[in-house]
Amino acid sequence: MTERTLRILVGKPGLDGHDRGAKIIARAFRDAGFEVIYTGLHQTPEQIVSAAIQEDVDAVGLSILSGAHNALLPRVCQLLKEKKADDIVVFGGGVIPDDDIPGLKQAGVSEVFTPGTSTESIVQWVRENVAPRA
16 A cells, blocks of 8 residues: 655744745645645634644644744644644744744644745655654
8 A cells, every 4th residue: 555645734824924935835845746735824723723634634834924933833733732633743934033943842843944944955854754644
């Protein structure tokens, strides 16, 4: 039996209105052979978690530039845990200060990618750290 294709949800939580980076990473994931679900702008953590569960994704990648990462990313992790879906890997990227990364990881975010990280590096990280869910 062949392993199923990784399914990645790319989300833009909060009021951040800039989605160029999210679209670039979504395209890089698609080009790498992953199935990609893009939720669009202005999603609540509840909407993102609901879509992740409905779409049976293996991982959620959150793009955030608004400065609300310390509230929104941990909230997604918390909701996944409450819904017994915390086997979905959560990672994030955007304008996130280095000092905030340890707290995000403690809250359940598996990895944080800061500006300048290549799409190739992110795709490689996903290949090495995300497996298809059972």
